[in-house]
Amino acid sequence: MTSERKLILYIAMSLDGYIAKPNDDLEFLSVVAHEGEDYGYAEFVSGIDTVLIGRKTYEKVISMGYEFPHADKEVYVITRQSIPNSGNTKFYSGNLKELVLQLKSQSGKGIYCDGGAEIVHELLKENLIDEFYISIVPILLGEGISLFKQHRPELNLKLSEVKSFDKGLVQLHYKKIFN
Amino acid sequence: MTSERKLILYIAMSLDGYIAKPNDDLEFLSVVAHEGEDYGYAEFVSGIDTVLIGRKTYEKVISMGYEFPHADKEVYVITRQSIPNSGNTKFYSGNLKELVLQLKSQSGKGIYCDGGAEIVHELLKENLIDEFYISIVPILLGEGISLFKQHRPELNLKLSEVKSFDKGLVQLHYKKIFN
Numbered sequence: 001m002t003s004e005r006k007l008i009l010y011i012a013m014s015l016d017g018y019i020a021k022p023n024d025d026l027e028f029l030s031v032v033a034h035e036g037e038d039y040g041y042a043e044f045v046s047g048i049d050t051v052l053i054g055r056k057t058y059e060k061v062i063s064m065g066y067e068f069p070h071a072d073k074e075v076y077v078i079t080r081q082s083i084p085n086s087g088n089t090k091f092y093s094g095n096l097k098e099l100v101l102q103l104k105s106q107s108g109k110g111i112y113c114d115g116g117a118e119i120v121h122e123l124l125k126e127n128l129i130d131e132f133y134i135s136i137v138p139i140l141l142g143e144g145i146s147l148f149k150q151h152r153p154e155l156n157l158k159l160s161e162v163k164s165f166d167k168g169l170v171q172l173h174y175k176k177i178f179n
Numbered sequence: 180m181t182s183e184r185k186l187i188l189y190i191a192m193s194l195d196g197y198i199a200k201p202n203d204d205l206e207f208l209s210v211v212a213h214e215g216e217d218y219g220y221a222e223f224v225s226g227i228d229t230v231l232i233g234r235k236t237y238e239k240v241i242s243m244g245y246e247f248p249h250a251d252k253e254v255y256v257i258t259r260q261s262i263p264n265s266g267n268t269k270f271y272s273g274n275l276k277e278l279v280l281q282l283k284s285q286s287g288k289g290i291y292c293d294g295g296a297e298i299v300h301e302l303l304k305e306n307l308i309d310e311f312y313i314s315i316v317p318i319l320l321g322e323g324i325s326l327f328k329q330h331r332p333e334l335n336l337k338l339s340e341v342k343s344f345d346k347g348l349v350q351l352h353y354k355k356i357f358n
Contacts, residue, residue, distance in 0.1 A: 124319065124321075139335050142331035146196075156318050162341060
């Protein structure tokens with residue numbers, strides 16, 4: 001039994017499995033916005049020191065006028081393009097599995113996958129995600145970008161914890177079952 | 180405020196939103212099979228007197244060697260074909276919305292939608308489902324038949340109750356918000 005660092009997906013989706021409406025519209029998240037309630041995010045982030053994020057999701061965050069909120073972490077933006085690194089943000093266009101295995105082989109805190117759907121798909125195809133925090137927002141969006149794309153291997157999970165909140169958000173925490 | 184009968188979807192899906200693997204394979208439900216645990220099904224069924232089910236799902240149940248388990252209910256099998264009625268089972272090829280509105284206008288207990296994905300899609304497009312019991316099975320199937328198809332209107336829900344069970348099944352109960 002090693003104490004290998006875990007790769008953790010922490011993300012919100014609608015009950016029908018979308019992380020955004022078409023055109024990366026994240027407006028639906030406002031139905032669970034609640035003054036003073038961060039849904040455990042700060043606590044979660046205190047347990048990680050590295051962030052993996054897809055380029056499109058990264059650019060979406062930037063375009064919304066936010067500073068990318070992990071200045072104290074090691075951030076890897078996964079991209080097919082060659083983009084110069086910027087401060088603690090590394091643009092990585094190499095093999096994703098190799099990066100994750102290398103990070104897991106190093107000592108450190110958790111590795112946070114911040115989406116989006118493309119990087120989640122690649123990570124799941126390689127069976128690299130160890131834990132899942134899926135927050136289900138009480139809405140059927142009807143269309144949009146699905147968190148889970150088709151054509152991945154089956155993966156059994158162990159439910160670790162369920163929390164529900166005033167605004168109707170339900171946070172499910174699963175761990176991969178090591179067969 | 181009327182006490183109109185409610186149309187209730189009661190169904191299980193994987194965390195990635197599938198109600199079956201390809202070829203209607205329901206084997207994944209075995210991961211939550213638990214002697215003596217019916218996940219509230221008997222109690223739920225005691226509150227309904229009418230069942231709506233798609234023809235393919237109905238035939239799947241029959242083909243699995245089960246007797247269709249609602250001999251004491253009024254059962255509507257929704258089909259595009261003309262099939263003679265059989266006992267309490269009516270094969271309905273008319274307009275689905277008209278049927279549901281007619282049933283809701285009558286007095287009675289709840290109306291249970293037993294799937295599958297096609298009838299759920301038609302009902303959601305017409306905003307006819309009033310309550311949702313979605314049981315999330317702790318598995319990522321990777322591919323299969325999605326409970327929720329694309330291209331439906333958005334629908335806000337109110338979380339009514341969350342239950343979690345020993346085998347890792349989480350049952351979410353939502354009610355439609357009447358705007």
